[in-house]
Amino acid sequence: MSGSHGGHEGSSTSSSGPPQASPHGACSTTGTPGGTGSVGVPPATTTASAALHVAPSTSTTSSLLPTASLATLGGSKAQQLLVGLQANGEESEQLQAVIEMCQLLVMGNEDTLAGFPIKQVTPALINLLNMEHNFDMMNHACRALTYMMEALPRSSAVVVDAVPVFLEKLQVIQCMDVAEQSLTALDMLSRKHSKAILQAHGVSACLMYIDFFSTGAQRAALSITANCCQNLTADEFHFIADSLQLLSSRLTSQGDKKCVESVCLAYSRLVDCFQNDPNRLQEIASHGLLSNIQQLLVMSPPVLNSGTFIMVIRMLSLMCNNCPELAVQLLKNNIAHTLCYLLTNSTEPPAAQVELVSRSPQELYEITCLIGELMPMLPSDGIFAIDGALQRPSGCTQDAVMWQWQDDRATWQNYSTSDSRIIEATDARAKCLREDSELASTLIRSLFSLLYEVYSSSAGPAVRYKCLRALLRMVQFSSPDLLQQVLKSQSVSSHLATMLSSHDLKIIVGAIQMAEILMSKLPEIFAIYFRREGVMHQIKRLCDPDATLGAPSTKLSSPELSLGSGRIGTQSSTSPLLTGRPFNGNCLDTTPTLPTPPSQDDDKLQSPSQLRLYDVLKRKRTARMRTGTWRKSRQEDSTSSSFSEFFMKSLGGGRDTWRGMASRTKLVAGNNSSNSTSSSGGGSSSKSSFLANFNPSRWGRCNSATSSPSHESPTGKINFLCHQDKLVSNNISSTGSNSSNKEVVRVWVREQAQRLNQLYFTTELQGASHPALSVLNRLIAAIQQLEQEPNCAVQALREISRIVTESDISPFEVIHSGLVRCLLNYLTASENSTLSLTHDGTILTTIGGLSSSTENGSPTSINVSTPRDTRLRNFLHVFLGCSLNKLSPGTVDLSHIALFSALVTKLNGCVNQLEQFPVKVHDLPGTALSGLGRGGSTSAIKFFNTHQLKCNLQRHPDCTRLRQWRGGPVKVDPLALVQAIERYLVIRGYGRLRDEDDDNSDDDNSDEDIDDTLAAVSVNQSSSSHKLQFVISDHVLPYNMTVYQAIRQFSSPSDASASEADTDTETPISHSAIWLQTHTIYYRPVQEEEQSRSSGGRKGKAGGSKTSPKKKADTLVGDGSIVGGNNSVLDQYLTLTLPASVTVSDPSIEVLALLRVLHALNRQYGSLYPPACYPSPLPTAEFINLKLTAKANRQLQDPLVIMTGNVPPWLPQIAYVCPFLFPFETRQLLFYAVSFDRDRALQRLMDSSPELNSVDSSERVTPRLEKRKRTVSRDDILKQAESVISDLASSRAMLEIQYDNEVGTGLGPTLEFYALVSKELQKADLELWRGETVTVEERTEDNPGKAVKYVNASNGLYPLPVPRNMKSAHMTKLRTKFRFLGKFMAKAVMDSRMLDLGLHECVYKWLLSEEWSLGLGDVTSLDPTLGHTLDRLHYTVLHKRRVVLQAEQEGISGAELQRRLDALMVDGCSVEDLALTFTLPGYPNIEFRKGGADMPVTINNLDQYLQLVIEWLVREGVRRQMEALREGFECVFPLTQLHVFYPEELEQLFCGCSDASQWDMKQLAECCRPDHGYTHNSRAVKFLLQILSEYTPAQQRSFLQFVTGSPRLPVGGFRSLTPALTIVRKTFEAGENPDDFLPSVMTCVNYLKLPDYSSIDIMRAKLEIAAREGQHSFHLS
Secondary structure, X not given: OOOOOOOOOOHHXXXXXXXXXXXXXXXXXXXXXXXXXXXXXXXXXXXXXXXXXXXXXXXXOHHHHHHHHHHHXXXXXXXXXXXXXXXXXXXXXXXXXXXXXXXXXXXXXXXXXXXXXXXXXXXXXXXXXXXXXXXXXXXXXXXXXXXXXXXXXXHHHHHHHHHHHHHHXXXXXXXXXXXXXXXXXXXXXXXXXHHHHHHOOHHHHHHHOHHHOOXXXXXXXXXXXXXXXXXXXXXXXXXXXXXXXXXXXXXXXXXXXXXXXXXXXXXHHHHHXXXXXXXXXXXXXXXXXXXXXXXXXXXXXXXXXXXXXXXXXXXXXXXXXXXXXXXXXXXXXXXHHHHHHHHHOOOOOOOOOOOOOOOOHHHXXXXXXXXXXXXXXXXXXXXXXXXXXXXXXXXXXXXXXXXXXXXXOOOEEEOOHHHHHHHHOOOHHHHHHHHXXXXXXXXXXXXXXXXXXXXXXXXXXXXXXXXXXXXXXXXXXXXXXXXXXXXXXXXXHHHHHHHHOOOOHHHHHHHHHHHHHXXXXXXXXXXXXXXXXXXXXXXXXXXXXXXXXXXXXOOOOOHHHHHOHHHOOXXXXXXXXXXXXXXXXXXXXXXXXXXXXXXXXXXXOOHHXXXXXXXXXXXXXXXXXXXXXXXXXXXXXXXXXXHHHHHHHHOOOOHHHHHHHHHHHHHHXXXXXXXXXXXXXXXXXXXXXXXXOOOHHHHHHOOOOOOOXXXXXXXXXXXXXXXXXXHHHOOOOOOOOHHHXXXXXXXXXXXXXXXXXXXXXXXXXXXXXXXXXXXXXXXXXXXXXXXXXXXXXXXXXXXXXXXXXXXXXXXXXXXXXXXXXXXXXXXXXXXOOEEEOHHHHHHHHHOOOOOHHHHHOOOOEEEOOOOHHHHHHHHHHHHHOOOOOOOOXXXXXXXXXXXXXXXXXXXXXXXHHXXXXXXXXXXXXXXXXXXXXXXXXXXXXXXXXXXXXXXXXXXXXXXXXXXXXXXXXXXXXXXXXXXXXXHHHHHOOOOOOOOOOOOHHHHOOHHHHOOHHHXXXXXXXOOOOOOEEEEEXXXXXXXXXXXXXXXXXXXXXXXHHHHHOOOOEOOOOOOHHHHHOEEEEEEEEOOHHHHHHHHHOOOHHHHHXXXXXXXXXXXXXXXOOOOOOOOHHHHOOOOOXXXXXXXXXXXXXXXXXXXXXXXXXXXXXXXXXXXXXXXXXXXXXXXXXXXXXXXXXHHHOOHHHHHOOOOOOHHHXXXXXXXXXXXXXXXXXXXXXXXXXXXXXXXXXXXXXXXXXXXXXHHOOOOOOXXXXXXXXOOOHHHHXXXXXXXXXXXOOEEEEEEOOOOOOOHHHHHHHXXXXXXXXXXXXXXXXXXXXXXXXXXXXXXXXXXEEEEEOOOOEOEOOOOOOOOHXXXXXXXXHHHHHHHHXXXXXXXXXXOOOXXXXXXXXXXXXXXXXXXXXXXXXXXXXXXXXXXXXXXXXXXXXXXXXXXXXXOOOOHHHHHHHHOOOEOOEOOHHHOOEOEEOOEEEEEOOOOHHHOEOOOXXXXXXXXXXXXXXXXXXXXXXXXXXXXXXXXXXXXXXXXXXXXXXXXXXXXXXXXXXXXXXXXXXHHOXXXXXXXXXXXXXXXXXXXXXXXXXXHHHHHHHHHXXXXXXXXOHHHHOOOOXXXXXXXXXXXXXXXXXXXXXXXXXXXXXXXXXXXXXXXXXXXXXXHHHOOOOOOOO
């Protein structure tokens, strides 16, 4: 990195004129041609610090002088030593010279060794290397050569001459050191000169004595081998062939990881070289390679890192693809079990619920490829002919042996690979699986459901396509019986319906192919399923010529609208729903074709249909531009546009490809006409002709009754090609514009849909008597009853609950019956409102004519006369068995829970079918980047780390008071934040406003004297006041957005339209223009009102979009009775739509709104009944939606999404209003991704997935978190904590703590600080909490037995209630402590630290602004004895109400009523006898009203008393403290960010995990990492795990405190401990006994240094002493 900042020392003096006087091209130090200068900054920086580089205007040579003089020194010294080396016969002199030469070279580099005489020194050293008798000499000569290659890389070209000598040292080993040194030298040589080593028989030489070498030397030998396997030609194979057996055996020998990886690399390179030579591949795979690899893949703990794993799986699929015999070998080797294990961690075929192991998209991609390659190829004609139009032309087929045929013009055309393969041999896989049916069924049974799971859980489009292709291969190949078995457990049909509604053409095509195969193989079964699961509906939708394919529907207002766009207003049919209604516009009207006689030959199917096809293409395109919204265009391109130009360039534009498409277009045209033929001839023949057409080669023209021979000759095909070629060529340019290709596919989809519809779905399943339709009719009848007959509501709900649980009703039917809308209305509409459903009236009609008034489209009115609470109780009565009477307790009948659960499950099924939330993915499976096959693992991170954006900074045209930037274009790190540019300019003085007239100061070039690194200093200190504002085409950029994202979103309009739309793939190269263009960013001063806003509101992205859904009800006590009717708890959830913060639209939104209502009922149904403890009947886990969770995880685990701050908006919006859809871990990831700065989010991500810290620095993700270190004293830690936290509350920096007089620093002391302060806050003398006081003996250094009083609240800490008239000084003190606690908690969460505070759940309810929901149940959980008493009083209150009600009915009042009331007893005595007064029990100083101490409680005011006790205990008495706590918290980050959690989960967020199951042997063994002298089988490690698994909770806490610094584990337990708990062997001098020593720890890296004790008892005792003594001090161990 010479000239790292381009010699700016002299710049201010030497350039007299303005900077633009010297052209940038002349800047010699940076050497970047063109007008942009780039300063050398290491490519791996990903943050703002080194984000902006500007070329200096001048360059000076003075700085180069010292290096030059050094160089001459190095050179002359070398000349002297050279003389010594050549002094033949003087061995001692030579040895001296070679030793000095080693020293010179080991310290040297290109600069200091300029002029080094490489050409003379190398032969001299080789000569010394031949001195067989002098080991020392050989060793040093060998070293000198190695050092020379390190210091002067170009020297390796000369050192190559030494290869034979090096190899000789390996074949005849006289001295081990010389042999190992030779290996090191050869390893360096092999990087560039592997051919020389290979041809000198180097591979066998290196491996000959490999077992005798040290690990380092073995690594070198295998690394040389791997390098020699690159780019082999056929006649070089023999150099490697002899070593294959040895290499194969090295895979399973429990050797070194790096060695195994080198062997894998060698094999992978071999397979790459010979992938098109099946015989060679079989030779490579001999010696048990395949079974060894299978063993290697399933080793536990895993041996391979992610990159090698991907490479090995990819190698297997290449072998299977190009040599089917090897696939057969794998199949017989039980590869199915191996793959099962890789995906689920068990070899058993998966049960009903599949749980996938988390794997990176790239790994999944390769695994699915391999699964696909195990099955026979798909045919390339018939319904699969279209596949060619979808594939990007890939380079790997270019080198294959191609078969060709001659067309009419006598030009030779290539067959497709699959055709060539058919010509060469029938596929061995098919033969094997046919002969061994058992094998076939095992394979398909084990992997079918896994593929489905991978498909639905992985969002990456590349993985999905592969899955779909593999599934198609399985379905195509299976026999009907096998299919029926496998598909029993799979909801294939609803998956297909979802795929057909996809926006991605590739997916739609695959789904149509799958539907076709399934219908042909199992027509009886799927005829019913396809109708019931909505496949038929989707196919009819695709037939509609107006349906937009490959683009989302514009009307996403409601599921019915978007799904039923074709069916609105047609009321004619009798059966309510699924009868094939005539769509507007019969599918065949658009392209009228002449009914051609069936005998016509293919060639003659001429103009009408073809010209029509062309018109359709033209017309469709204009129509799309007109109707499509801006969101569509990117959706369409998502499939394959991104790389089209790239490929066309790299492959020189393939003419054959487009010709192939032409033929496919012809197929399509042929289909259309043949379709109309058969339909005009009446549908009678369809069944028979279908069976006749079972020959796959004719599937493309399945329905045409042509008389041409079934096996067409190639020439038959050709004519067909040529005619079409001319026609379509207008549309398909030679470079291959993607849209026309898409158009071909679109037409194909429409044609196929029409054909399927014609074949299978035009004849109706007769009438409502059909079992599949009866369910639907029952459901619709029940819904009508519910809406129109309020008195029969319970019966109607019963019927609905029966249908939902007992029948297998499909999601499609649930959606289309209108159940969702109906239940939403029923549960949320307020009393006596008439719901006028004008805007949805049309929808109600399509549900089957709910009321006669809808015929003419007038609004349907549903009169909601029943009070909402009654309706809710009706619902709870039916689905949970609760009481209908609001005065009796609402206990749940356990036998009913299944009904509620079934309803939730069904609705989640509907979400799965409807949702189309987009996912942004940055996986670049090799196809994307490399021309040849699936190339290396070029990762997107690497791409971002090595590319920079060119930006032109310009003063905004409206602004005159800032200086104009004259530094030319600036190169910006794409992941730098916008505020980094501001820093950059402000530091260079561009932030100063000047007076209007002061104009000439533009020319001062003071900005050159500031070193770029200064810009980095304060980049992270986000100061609250910004000086400059940045604008791209009138959009003001948010400061915390990455420059890449700002340019993507706001740059040129053409880009914007593409990038705003959420797409499936977002490859960084997709907008290659982004990296080539220079983007203009304008700066201007921040306007005043902006400034006040930006300093006030923090973190625009998250704060703005999410308004807190919860508003606190500030009603004070008094009028309304809380007892038995506080329904406000539910009100905010009972809404017909999701809250306003959700701005995304999606077909599933309505179902989500209903799920939100049901979830609220599940949590808060108790508010409809008298107060008590009401547990939720269903655990929250039942509401989780696995499909959305998989999407969210996939999104949040993509480092690029986090780095670019590019989380798609639906995710936070949906997660914050419907948190129940996602498990806690997912929401925690999301919380860190959207709540804080990017670096924190990255840090979290890296902690959770260590594989991101890959070895390759250009792929590394490095968060740059600013850290602030503070030193505190252990005495009076609370007071110091208050000052430290209040200093840093508003800072984004991470807090690090060190203690006075202790050397320890870093993570351990910091974690301990949080634990210690947590403990301090629980001291009794602070008077913060309610609970009894306990005294604890504490030992400190100066006081061995000091008694300290703490508050012990066994049920959780909750503030002590205080009276209204408390002294203000005392109140201020309390408020200060709670404000501090708020900041302390927020800072802990922000820095991912754990607190050791057992707060009660009610505290968390306050934090989430849910204090309005606190009631009697919470009092009971805080104080069970008091709660029990209040319960009994409350029972009396209920009794009193019943008496009053009865008296009203009987017309009794006055004295008689009073007499009845006085007779009511509590536990056998009257209320007055209890001698209660209006004060808070246990706190006589708190009066409920003035003089409350003298006011007795009687039966008449008992309910008021009860209400006041609850109010004061949980709300009013603690309001001021809790508000202070919230204020403190808000200083650090907004509380609304926490709304993605539930109160009971916040304990986990703040305090980590306290789950005892984390401590069982198996869990511990999986999560601990033995190292440096220990393995999992070491005696000491086994002892330790056994001891830990027997610990009591108190011992667990002290052990954790000792090892990590915190007494609690993070969420997820030991598994989430970062870094992982590492157990290393403590070493001793000879003669020392390990039993005499204690273990020690390094808390910052969770290292436990454990002596190898002789027995388990000694270890247990030593650990206990260490944990007890070793706390509260950090010293060097």
